[in-house]
C-alpha cells in the first residue's frame with residue numbers, strides 16, 4: 247500500500263508570525279474553513295497563551311471546523327498547556343503541540359537550561375498535555391543544530407511520555423537537503439520507539455531550502471509535513487504548502503506517496519490567504535504566482551498551443567485555475583497573436599493579420615504587456631483606415647507654463663515632403679496649426695476627445711477629433727501610448743479623409 251503523508255498546515259500559527267500579519271478570530275476562522283475545503287490533515291490554529299484574541303480564535307476554530315485535527319501550540323510549561331487544552335476543548339479531534347529548544351545555542355542563551363532540565367521539562371509537558379488529549383505532538387526546536395545524542399534521548403523520552411507525533415524542525419532554515427535527510431534517517435534508525443509515533447518535519451526557508459528539505463524528509467519516510475499557504479511564516483517563512491503538494495502530485499512517480507489535499511482548492515486558498523493577510527504573492531511564485539501558468543515567449547506559446555504538456559508540467563485546472571494564459575508581449579509570435587485574435591472574434595485575411603501583427607510588435611516594444619483591449623484597438627483602427635495620402639513623418643513640440651507652445655512637422659503628402667512650424671495656445675493647438683499649414687488644408691477642429699483605452703501607466707491613449715471642412719464633419723482617430731502622437735495621428739487621419747472627400751487622395 248502507498249504510504250500517506252499528512253499535511254499539517256501552520257498558516258494560522260507560524261504563518262501568522264510573518265512580520266506584519268495579525269489576524270482576528272473571524273479572519274482565522276474564514277481561513278480555517280477554507281483549509282478544511284483544501285482537506286488538510288491538521289490545522290495549527292494558533293498559540294492560545296499568546297493573547298486572548300488567539301485563544302478565542304483557536305476556540306472558535308475548534309468549535310466550528312470539523313474534519314481536520316485542530317492543533318494549538320504550547321511551550322513546555324503548565325500554563326501554556328492548560329491554556330491550549332482549554333481552547334481546544336470543543337474540538338472533535340484536538341492536538342496539543344508542545345515544544346522546547348534542544349540546540350546548545352538555544353539552551354544556553356535563551357532558555358538558560360541544561361540538557362537534563364530541557365529533557366525533564368519536555369517529558370513533563372508531554373505528560374501534562376496527554377492528561378488532556380490523546381494526540382500530543384512534541385517538537386525539539388532548532389533540532390537541526392542540536393547534538394544528535396541528546397536529540398535521540400529527547401525524542402525517545404517524549405515518545406515514552408506519550409507523544410503521538412515527533413516533529414523535527416529546521417527552525418532557522420540552516421540545514422541543507424542532504425544534511426537534513428541524514429538527520430531524519432539517523433533519528434529514524436536510532437530512536438528505538440520511533441515506530442510508535444508519526445514523524446514530522448517543519449522547515450524554514452531562510453536559505454530557500456524549506457521545500458527541498460521537506461521533500462527530502464519524505465524520501466526518508468516521514469509521515470507528516472508542516473507547511474504554510476504561500477510559504478508564510480517567521481522570517482523568510484515556512485515550506486510552502488502548495489509547492490510541497492504539487493511536487494508530490496506532479497512527481498508521484500518519484501516520491502510514491504499519497505496525500506489527502508484537494509489540489510483544486512489550492513488557488514482559491516492561496517488567494518484568500520493573500521487577501522486576508524495583505525501579503526501579496528510574488529508573480530513568479532511557484533504554483534500560485536500570476537506567472538506560474540503564463541507563457542510569453544513565442545516559441546513557448548507556439549508549443550503550448552500545439553500541446554500544453556510541451557511547457558506545462560501540471561495543469562492550471564489541477565490547482566483550481568480556469569486556464570493558462572498566453573501573455574502577449576514583445577517576445578510573442580504570430581501563432582499566439584492569431585490565436586488571441588480568434589478568441590476575440592476577429593478572423594483577418596493574411597495580409598491584414600500581417601499588418602496587425604506588425605503594429606502589435608511596434609506597440610509591444612513600447613508596452614510591457616499588450617492587452618486584449620490594445621489588440622481590439624489595433625484591429626479596429628486598422629479596419630477603418632483609408633489609404634494614407636498624408637503621412638506625418640516626424641513632429642516636435644515644445645511647451646511650458648511660461649513659454650509659448652511651438653511645434654514643427656514634417657509631412658509626406660502623396661510623396662511630396664513638406665515641413666512647417668507654428669505656435670499655439672498649447673502643444674496640440676500648435677501641432678494642429680503646423681499640420682494645417684503643411685497640408686495646406688483650411689479646416690477647423692470642432693471636437694477633441696481623449697481616453698485611455700487600456701490600464702496602467704503605459705496604457706494606449708485614443709484620441710478622436712472632429713474636423714469641419716467646408717461645413718462637412720470628418721472624424722479622425724489616433725492611437726498611441728504617447729498621447730501627443732495619438733493627437734497628431736487623429737488630426738492627420740481626419741485631414742486625410744478631407745482629401746479623399748475632395749478626390750485628392752491617392753491610393754498608396
Ligand SMILES: CC(=O)SCCNC(=O)CCNC(=O)[C@H](O)C(C)(C)COP(=O)(O)OP(=O)(O)OC[C@H]1O[C@@H](n2cnc3c(N)ncnc32)[C@H](O)[C@@H]1OP(=O)(O)O
Pocket residue numbers: 260263293295296297320321322323345346347356357358387417480
Ligand atoms: C520557533 C517558533 O516559532 S516558537 C513559537 C514562537 N511564537 C511566538 O513566540 C508567538 C507568541 N508569543 C507570545 O505571545 C509571547 O512570546 C508569549 C506569550 C509566548 C510569552 O511571552 P512572555 O512571557 O512575555 O515571554 P517572552 O516572549 O518575552 O520570552 C519567552 C519566555 O519563554 C521561555 N521559553 C521560550 N520557549 C520556551 C519553551 N518552549 N518552553 C518553555 N519556556 C520557553 C523563554 O526562555 C522566556 O522565558 P523567561 O520569560 O523566563 O525569560
Ligand SMILES: CC(C)C(=O)C(=O)O
Pocket residue numbers: 260345385386387388413415416417418448450
Ligand atoms: C514550534 C516549532 C515547531 C517551530 O515553529 C519551529 O521550530 O520553527
